[in-house]
Amino acid sequence: PLHDDGHGTVIYRVARVHPGLARLVDSARMRQLQPIHGGDDADGLTKYVAAVEDSANPAATASWQGFDEVDLEPNARPGQSLLLQETWDPAWHAYDNGKELAVRAEPVMGFMMIDIPEGAHSIRMRFETPLENRFGQVLFVITVLALGIFIIYSRTSRLTSASARG
Numbered sequence: 704p705l706h707d708d709g710h711g712t713v714i715y716r717v718a719r720v721h722p723g724l725a726r727l728v729d730s731a732r733m734r735q736l737q738p739i740h741g742g743d744d745a746d747g748l749t750k751y752v753a754a755v756e757d758s759a760n761p762a763a764t765a766s767w768q769g770f771d772e773v774d775l776e777p778n779a780r781p782g783q784s785l786l787l788q789e790t791w792d793p794a795w796h797a798y799d800n801g802k803e804l805a806v807r808a809e810p811v812m813g814f815m816m817i818d819i820p821e822g823a824h825s826i827r828m829r830f831e832t833p834l835e836n837r838f839g840q841v842l843f844v845i846t847v848l849a850l851g852i853f854i855i856y857s858r859t860s861r862l863t864s865a866s867a868r869g
Contacts (some may be wrong), residue, residue, distance in 0.1 A: 720756045724788040725765035727777050728754055730818060733784065736811045751811045755786065771830035778823045787815040787828070797828045 706714040732754045739747045763777035763785060775797075777785045791808035797817050798804065804826065809816040817826070 720758045720760075721762040723763075723765050725763040725775050725777065726755055726786040726788065727760045727763050727779055727783045728786045728816075729757070729760070730782050730784040733786070733809060733811075733816070738811055747811070755788075773828045775826040775828060776824070777819065777826070779819050779821055781821045783819070783821075785817040785819050785824075785826070787817075788812075789815055791815045792830070794830050794833050795828055796831050797826050799824050799826045 704713045705716045706712070736751055736754060737747055739751065760783065761778055761780070763775060765787065766774045766776075768774060773787070775785060775787065777783075779785070786809060791806070791813050795806050795815060796803060797806050799819070804817050804819065806828070807816050807818075808814070815828075819826075
């Protein structure tokens, strides 16, 4: 074990073919996999690990530039896709030399998958905050300002009325 707190929490190091969260995988093989059902689908999980940790696939690197941006450097063979083992979200966008690439959820674990042509790539992925989130942020700031103005106004009016009576 990598860590054992003596109270039932045990963490093990899992052997990986390549370090990091980026993988080049066989696209057709990944499409054939089925979603994992429950925590005891050993057969499905074994097939998934065999596809993702295939030593025949070259390494891909991932360099995080903060929590919302990552640079990926794959050198793909024909029929390979880039797998980033982070949960897919529609706000993630990928760009290869300025050209946007489609990012989709892979079928088993819901991680991010990008179909790329053969060759070396320099891909930048960014989490682009959706418009509704930005609208919510602006609405929050407006609400806090309005609440602050209301509190200041109510205190000022109480002080003014108290001094007028006094």
